[in-house]
Amino acid sequence: MTTRPTGRLDRTDGKRDLILTRTYRAPIEDVWASVTESDRTARWFGPWKGEAGPGRQIQVQMALEEGQPWCDATIEVCEPPRRLGIITKDNYGTWHLEAELTETDGVTELVFTHHLDPEAKISEVGPGWEYYLDALGAARADADRPEFEDYYPSMKQYYEALED
Numbered sequence: 001m002t003t004r005p006t007g008r009l010d011r012t013d014g015k016r017d018l019i020l021t022r023t024y025r026a027p028i029e030d031v032w033a034s035v036t037e038s039d040r041t042a043r044w045f046g047p048w049k050g051e052a053g054p055g056r057q058i059q060v061q062m063a064l065e066e067g068q069p070w071c072d073a074t075i076e077v078c079e080p081p082r083r084l085g086i087i088t089k090d091n092y093g094t095w096h097l098e099a100e101l102t103e104t105d106g107v108t109e110l111v112f113t114h115h116l117d118p119e120a121k122i123s124e125v126g127p128g129w130e131y132y133l134d135a136l137g138a139a140r141a142d143a144d145r146p147e148f149e150d151y152y153p154s155m156k157q158y159y160e161a162l163e164d
Contacts, residue, residue, distance in 0.1 A: 003134070003146065005155045007126045009162040018114040018122055022133050024140060028103035031110060032081035034140055035099050043139035045132055054078050060088065064135070064148075093117060110136075126159035127152040 010017040024031050034040045038047045042063065050058030052075060059070045069090065077085035077098070085098045096115035101108055112133060114125060131151040138145050 003130070003150045003154070005126065005130055005158040007130060007159065007162070009122060016116040016118075016120075016122070018116055018126055018129065020112045020129055020133055022110045022112070022137060024108050024110070024137070025106060026108055026140070027106065028081045028101050028108045031101055031108040031140075034136060035101075035110070036078075036080070036084060040139075044135040044145070048073070052078065062090075064132075064145075093120070122162055123156045123159040124152075126162075127155040130155060 007018055007020045010019055034044075036052075038049065041048060041060075046061035046063030046068070048058050048060040050056065052058055054075055054077060057072060057074050060073045061068055061070050071088050071090035073086045073088040075084075075086050077083055081101060083098070083100050085096075088095045088097065094117060096117075098113040098115065100111045100113075102111075103109075110133075112129065114120075114129060116122065116125065128151070131146060131148050134146045134151075137143075
């Protein structure tokens with residue numbers, strides 16, 4: 001399978017944001033449920049536990065990673081069904097993540113942003129988010145999850161070039 005990278009790098013005010021966009025023929029509420037309800041996130045990323053809400057901390061399991069580790073996440077923003085912002089902390093560092101949804105004529109667009117820390121290597125982060133967002137699409141379509149080997153290392157060069 002040939003998978004093409006779609007991410008872009010936005011540099012504003014000395015910061016770097018990795019931005020990926022996906023669209024779904026579905027109401028915004030259904031896509032929102034796919035990115036916020038534990039039983040639905042379990043299908044493409046991993047389940048979470050805790051009491052959700054702005055300013056609250058939850059734990060998210062990275063079920064597709066080796067060892068299926070849990071990481072702490074703080075919910076910064078939760079504006080159903082349009083915007084979710086979280087900060088996760090694990091052995092790989094701190095990740096500032098945001099999902100924004102909009103719906104037009106029954107099609108929902110998901111704009112996923114990873115606000116990159118200065119030391120983050122986009123060539124490693126980008127292919128991972130491509131994989132996870134395509135896994136979300138597969139879960140929504142009740143299709144087989146993609147293979148990570150179709151994303152990394154094949155997308156590494158594309159993302160390295162974004163840094164230039």
